[in-house]
Amino acid sequence: MQAHDVMVSPVITVGQTATVRDVARILLEKRISAAPVIDNVGKLVGIVTESDLMHRIEAGTERPYSWWVHFLAGDATIAADYVKSHAAKVEDIMTSDVITAAPETPLHEIAALLEEHQIKRVPIVSKAGDLVGIVSRANLIQVVASARPKLEMTLPDSEIRQKLLGELKKHSWTHTHNLSVTVANGIVDLWGYAESGDQRKAIRVIAEAIPGVTVVNDHLADSSTFVY
Numbered sequence: 001m002q003a004h005d006v007m008v009s010p011v012i013t014v015g016q017t018a019t020v021r022d023v024a025r026i027l028l029e030k031r032i033s034a035a036p037v038i039d040n041v042g043k044l045v046g047i048v049t050e051s052d053l054m055h056r057i058e059a060g061t062e063r064p065y066s067w068w069v070h071f072l073a074g075d076a077t078i079a080a081d082y083v084k085s086h087a088a089k090v091e092d093i094m095t096s097d098v099i100t101a102a103p104e105t106p107l108h109e110i111a112a113l114l115e116e117h118q119i120k121r122v123p124i125v126s127k128a129g130d131l132v133g134i135v136s137r138a139n140l141i142q143v144v145a146s147a148r149p150k151l152e153m154t155l156p157d158s159e160i161r162q163k164l165l166g167e168l169k170k171h172s173w174t175h176t177h178n179l180s181v182t183v184a185n186g187i188v189d190l191w192g193y194a195e196s197g198d199q200r201k202a203i204r205v206i207a208e209a210i211p212g213v214t215v216v217n218d219h220l221a222d223s224s225t226f227v228y
Helices: 020-030 067-073 075-086 107-116 137-146 157-169 197-208
Strands: 034-038 044-049 121-125 131-136 179-184 187-192 215-218
Touching: 020 034, 034 131, 044 121, 107 121, 107 137, 131 137, 157 179, 157 187, 157 197, 187 197, 197 215
Parallel strands: 187 215
Antiparallel strands: 034 044, 121 131, 179 187
């Protein structure tokens, strides 16, 4: 799947000349946690989020600075915080360097962007530079929740074993030379050695995903089994 398959469109945006109070009202009224900021021709110039409004003078939540915190943080950091807590215009508090993606971006790349940059949403921008949608962490979770279960298949044990061995061999970390697999009546028994508990779990997960498998009995040993 790609970004255009799950993105929210059209996107609720705010103008570059909007006030901080305007943004706060929009976030509350639309029940959203962020809004892309666009200029007068509709191009993306930034994004403003709930976190940008957490330390505001109106709410009495601006950060207090003792002399020693002032010394450690430095004048530039304190000045930036002052802008965040006192500025009236959205363009002064928004994030200008926005992480974006194209509509054709695979979802695994979107997930990587969210994780790498520790953000909660990615605006989707066309080749022409137009904002066409937004993908959030919630949208990815919705894909998981709405996934259709695979059709159950009845396969001969020999074919199940062949498919499982083939899938295991695709991953170098399975070290299939250390594994023994038997299948009887759709029940898989795994024998041998995995180098770690995580690898052992992953091997079991691979087996459970093979069509026709009903039960996986894990007899594998791993490094935690041995006492040194």
